Amino acid sequence: SGARIRRAQNKRLPQYLERGVDVKFTDVAGLGKIRLELEEIVKFFTHGEMYRRRGVKIPGGILLCGSPGVGKTLLAKAVAGEAGVNFFSISASQFVEIYVGVGASRVRSLYQEAKENAPSVVFIDELDAVGRKRGLIKGSGGQERDATLNQLLVCLDGFEGKGEVITIASTNRPDILDPALVRPGRFDRKIFIPKPGVIGRIEILKVHARKKPVAEDIDYELISSMTDGMVGAELANIVEVAAINMMRESRTEITTDDLLQAAQMEERGMLDRKERSREKWEQVALNEAAMAVAALCLPNIYDIEYITIAPRAGRELGYVRAQLNSIKFNDGMLTRQSLVDHITIQLAPRAADEIWFGKDQLSTIWAETADNARVAARMYMLGGLSEKHHGVSNFWLSDRINEIDLEALKILNSCYERATEIMQQNRKLMDAVVNELVEKKSLIKEDIVRLVQLHGLTKPKMPIS
Numbered sequence: 001s002g003a004r005i006r007r008a009q010n011k012r013l014p015q016y017l018e019r020g021v022d023v024k025f026t027d028v029a030g031l032g033k034i035r036l037e038l039e040e041i042v043k044f045f046t047h048g049e050m051y052r053r054r055g056v057k058i059p060g061g062i063l064l065c066g067s068p069g070v071g072k073t074l075l076a077k078a079v080a081g082e083a084g085v086n087f088f089s090i091s092a093s094q095f096v097e098i099y100v101g102v103g104a105s106r107v108r109s110l111y112q113e114a115k116e117n118a119p120s121v122v123f124i125d126e127l128d129a130v131g132r133k134r135g136l137i138k139g140s141g142g143q144e145r146d147a148t149l150n151q152l153l154v155c156l157d158g159f160e161g162k163g164e165v166i167t168i169a170s171t172n173r174p175d176i177l178d179p180a181l182v183r184p185g186r187f188d189r190k191i192f193i194p195k196p197g198v199i200g201r202i203e204i205l206k207v208h209a210r211k212k213p214v215a216e217d218i219d220y221e222l223i224s225s226m227t228d229g230m231v232g233a234e235l236a237n238i239v240e241v242a243a244i245n246m247m248r249e250s251r252t253e254i255t256t257d258d259l260l261q262a263a264q265m266e267e268r269g270m271l272d273r274k275e276r277s278r279e280k281w282e283q284v285a286l287n288e289a290a291m292a293v294a295a296l297c298l299p300n301i302y303d304i305e306y307i308t309i310a311p312r313a314g315r316e317l318g319y320v321r322a323q324l325n326s327i328k329f330n331d332g333m334l335t336r337q338s339l340v341d342h343i344t345i346q347l348a349p350r351a352a353d354e355i356w357f358g359k360d361q362l363s364t365i366w367a368e369t370a371d372n373a374r375v376a377a378r379m380y381m382l383g384g385l386s387e388k389h390h391g392v393s394n395f396w397l398s399d400r401i402n403e404i405d406l407e408a409l410k411i412l413n414s415c416y417e418r419a420t421e422i423m424q425q426n427r428k429l430m431d432a433v434v435n436e437l438v439e440k441k442s443l444i445k446e447d448i449v450r451l452v453q454l455h456g457l458t459k460p461k462m463p464i465s
């Protein structure tokens, strides 16, 4: 039976494969000349033999550069779709996020899967999250990330020139990438995707209108002229919102007016993101500062690389979380203490909100992190890490589930108390981080270190039982 089990394991479903990717170049509008370059990538797959025979090297990696929402992901999918190959994707920020500490092993399994299912496209979103120049980050967080980056380099080298697995990565910051990544044979081909111009915007609007019941006399020129500076993601959204508007009014066709109204809403959203009131900025900054300060106090799992509240177009959330690097995981296994620390950090935004804005003024900005904490608390219980329920046997008994939830709640409560303690004891530092965040929108590690030196950092005494 050992063999059978092994075979079953070998057949496990690929984790990073995206099924049903059916994007074609005709789904990506406003590309102009870039299309030729992308068609060539497709040829690496379809006519690989021809390239090899003529001694033309097939690149291991292609870098798509451009602002968020210009269609980099869509293009990578279209390459896979046109070539008829499998599409594997991962966001590089996943390499460095919580529960990782195993970035390198994720990279390995990603490429393992891609190879087993070759030919395939491996798409790495936000490559800069893991591919920033080495040496910029000191300490073990940097080491962890370096291990991930090194693994990626090894994988890229393994496929160079073979044309069976081609990596496409996207980045908004090609300038900060580690030179080793852009060396010949790795990401040696850069394609810049600009924001669409007037014509490009018309084409993008039309591509998205194609799938919707639109009136025949839509004035695309007008809408294009109203959407200067917008990217594909925003234009796609405009068509969606217009369709909803039509449905709401029980009409059967989208009109120019629907699109105009939707464009105005999108525009206002953009402005909101750019020109939030000082209060809004502070609220967002408080949320991020709380996680950062809590992580500084509990340095067992995270290493802060940078914090930002800068809005990013084309993303659902207008701002990025504190970038947290996992460090002291033992081969990716979570220890009891690190999980408790993680929960505390995730609850810090909620604790800060209550302290700074008071119970009546609470926002829901912390909802996401609070939810992370809840999930982690359950994991803590199911992992058999609690004093009362250690060992595997207990949590499989279904009549204990309720009890487990109650225990999880207790953990959440004591972590919340500890988060509150951290926030209260570091008010000066918190205020300083919030102020500087609102001022500069982004803080790098050096800024944070400076603020800690200036205002001190008080770590919690209260142990968690």
Ligand code: ADP
Residues within 6 Å of the ligand: 027, 028, 029, 030, 031, 066, 067, 068, 069, 070, 071, 072, 073, 074, 075, 170, 204, 207, 231, 232, 233, 234, 236, 314
């Ligand atoms: P990026 O990866 O550059 O951040 P995405 O590829 O994720 O952007 O774009 C998000 C969505 O916006 C796409 O799924 C698509 O609906 C729309 N979009 C973006 N650019 C284009 C384009 N050039 N043509 C058509 N749709 C686009």
